[in-house]
Amino acid sequence: MRADDLSVGEVARRCGVPVSTLHFYEARGLIRSGRNAGNQRRYGRAVLRRIAIIRVAQRAGLSLAEIKAALAGVPDGRAATVQDWRRMSTSWRESLQERIDDLTRLRDQLDRCIGCGCLSLADCPLRNPQDVLGAVRSGPVLLD
Amino acid sequence: MRADDLSVGEVARRCGVPVSTLHFYEARGLIRSGRNAGNQRRYGRAVLRRIAIIRVAQRAGLSLAEIKAALAGVPDGRAATVQDWRRMSTSWRESLQERIDDLTRLRDQLDRCIGCGCLSLADCPLRNPQDVLGAVRSGPVLLD
DNA sequence: CATTGACCTCAACCATGCTTGAGATTTTAT
């Protein structure tokens, strides 16, 4: 316990998250807290940074489980170092880029398909590849 | 009932989704089905297109509720027309673009912050704006 | 020293998007 330890309410206010979320993160093992004499949570300042990192990672599309794993190298007592941050953010940047690429591809496909309604054609890239011909059969193939 | 009506299994196979998903979509009002004499679902071919549209919309990030709303103008019996498709896909393209822009901004912020660990600075754009100074207080401000 | 706000635990609940299973019926194939 140190003089500048933070209560759960203060952390919540400073991080812009509800107290319930902090409880939840703790239950999930993403953050930890000490307790004061009256069993109330007390956090070192490092938690603020940790929570900031959690939120950035969430925006980047990571699940809490993934974030927990990434934070495993940052013991909860100490603040994440620049090296910690670099390691995590670099990896997140990559998966973020992949998501962006996926969505961009989808957008481009949409652009190409918006006017043509080609969703009805067998080779529309937007269309599920499974639904190509339904089955091998003779006669004209009816597409949808 | 027409000769080319499809069973739920066939629709599932052609769309690449489990039968349970089709039941689920029906329960949610996204698709509808007729029944044969033995109470089994029978679908017109239009459903294939409808499901293709649903899946594209999901990839674009829409919830089933939003998709249902968008499909409201396409009565389940008839196939979505090119106009229907244009209306929906154009709107989805826009929200997709917004998501792409959001993620791209985040990526760029990450790029700028990866090396500097600036998550610790009050004005880091990645950092929650709520946590600026904690409170008004005298003396040196300790940031985290 | 009493009240009020902050905090505690634990369980239950919410929303989304499905999946799984039980028990019964129907359809299809041999």
Place this chain on the structure above:
DNA sequence: ATAAAATCTCAAGCATGGTTGAGGTCAATG
């Protein structure tokens, strides 16, 4: 005709990311 495969309904379950509430304690204020 019979067995296997497909289908039916309905309820319950799962995963994610939390929120809400009850019942009780702690701490700061006047």
